[in-house]
Amino acid sequence: MYLVNGKEYNCSVAIVQDIFNDKWKLGIIWHLLAGEKRYKELFEEVKEITQKTLTVKLRELEEKQLIAREVFPEIPPKVVYSLTPIGERLRPLLKEMYDWGIDYVQACGEFSTEEGCALTCKDENLGKNE
Amino acid sequence: MYLVNGKEYNCSVAIVQDIFNDKWKLGIIWHLLAGEKRYKELFEEVKEITQKTLTVKLRELEEKQLIAREVFPEIPPKVVYSLTPIGERLRPLLKEMYDWGIDYVQACGEFSTEEGCALTCKDENLGKNE
DNA sequence: CTGCATCCTACATGATACTG
DNA sequence: CAGTATCATGTAGGATGCAG
Numbered sequence: 634m635y636l637v638n639g640k641e642y643n644c645s646v647a648i649v650q651d652i653f654n655d656k657w658k659l660g661i662i663w664h665l666l667a668g669e670k671r672y673k674e675l676f677e678e679v680k681e682i683t684q685k686t687l688t689v690k691l692r693e694l695e696e697k698q699l700i701a702r703e704v705f706p707e708i709p710p711k712v713v714y715s716l717t718p719i720g721e722r723l724r725p726l727l728k729e730m731y732d733w734g735i736d737y738v739q740a741c742g743e744f745s746t747e748e749g750c751a752l753t754c755k756d757e758n759l760g761k762n763e
Numbered sequence: 764m765y766l767v768n769g770k771e772y773n774c775s776v777a778i779v780q781d782i783f784n785d786k787w788k789l790g791i792i793w794h795l796l797a798g799e800k801r802y803k804e805l806f807e808e809v810k811e812i813t814q815k816t817l818t819v820k821l822r823e824l825e826e827k828q829l830i831a832r833e834v835f836p837e838i839p840p841k842v843v844y845s846l847t848p849i850g851e852r853l854r855p856l857l858k859e860m861y862d863w864g865i866d867y868v869q870a871c872g873e874f875s876t877e878e879g880c881a882l883t884c885k886d887e888n889l890g891k892n893e
Numbered sequence: 894c895t896g897c898a899t900c901c902t903a904c905a906t907g908a909t910a911c912t913g
Numbered sequence: 914c915a916g917t918a919t920c921a922t923g924t925a926g927g928a929t930g931c932a933g
Contacts, residue, residue: 634875635874635875637872638871642864644793644864645861645862645864645865645867646790646861647790647864648864648868649789649860649863649864650786650789654784654785655784656784656906659776659780660776672914672915672916673914673915680773683907683908683909684917685907685908685916685917685918686905686906688916689906697871698871708914719867719871722863722866722867723863725859725863726856726859726860726863729855729859730776730779730780730856731774732775733779733855733856734765734775734776734777734778736849737767737775737779737849737852738765738775738778740848740849741849742765742767744765744766745764746764785925785926786925786926787926801894802894802895812926813926813927813928814896814897815897815928816925816926817896818896818897834895838933839894839895840895840896840933841894841895842894
């Protein structure tokens with residue numbers, strides 16, 4: 634039994650389920666795996682997301698301590714988001730998702746090309762150790 | 764670029780995101796990793812789920828070819844659900860979620876005990892090779 | 894036992910405009 | 914640039930009852 638963020642979980646998998654049960658957090662983490670990003674960069678790279686939703690999801694990720702937010706007191710404003718250690722620790726999980734997705738396409742897909750991954754996080758980043 | 768189940772994806776991670784972006788599918792897979800199950804067993808083991816939702820989610824998983832459904836022509840009816848090969852292939856992913864969840868509790872949790880995992884899928888099942 | 898049919902509601906997300 | 918503020922909406926999921 635676990636108590637995290639004020640919630641009880643019977644299984645650690647349920648924590649992951651709960652955190653990432655939305656349309657956007659996984660994609661945001663994915664992009665941050667390639668390195669820290671400004672708000673605008675994320676807004677451009679996470680396809681189709683709205684500003685409001687991006688802000689909401691960034692706040693949630695920050696509250697869950699998966700990302701860090703650094704504000705630079707400049708004009709115009711500059712805010713940089715980066716992964717915390719436990720956020721960075723998601724890399725092997727995302728890598729597993731990436732790999733399973735490929736296998737799933739092989740098994741059940743109708744079509745695939747090698748035209749790169751719009752989520753910009755290439756293999757070299759996925760496997761990166763710092 | 765991938766085309767799966769009539770949808771386009773730019774990244775294989777997005778496929779995983781799309782499939783498991785709900786409250787229940789992950790838990791159902793988790794329980795099936797411990798072995799094939801009857802409808803009623805799943806209904807009892809997947810805590811809090813309603814019959815309607817269980818049925819809906821089982822249909823979705825079957826449509827996506829992650830589970831197989833076998834009907835025994837008996838009275839009363841007997842239906843058994845099991846993982847397909849590509850469904851079974853989710854095991855390492857679930858294992859990674861399990862492990863990351865543990866680490867997350869260490870990093871951000873307020874409390875934890877070793878009182879087992881209500882999702883019944885023990886480590887020996889998680890690591891199983893058949 | 895294994896579902897399906899209805900009805901209902903909350904919440905995540907979208908669209909759009911505005912601000913320091 | 915990095916957000917808020919409003920308003921609107923679709924759909925996942927819950928509650929309940931019925932059926933073969």
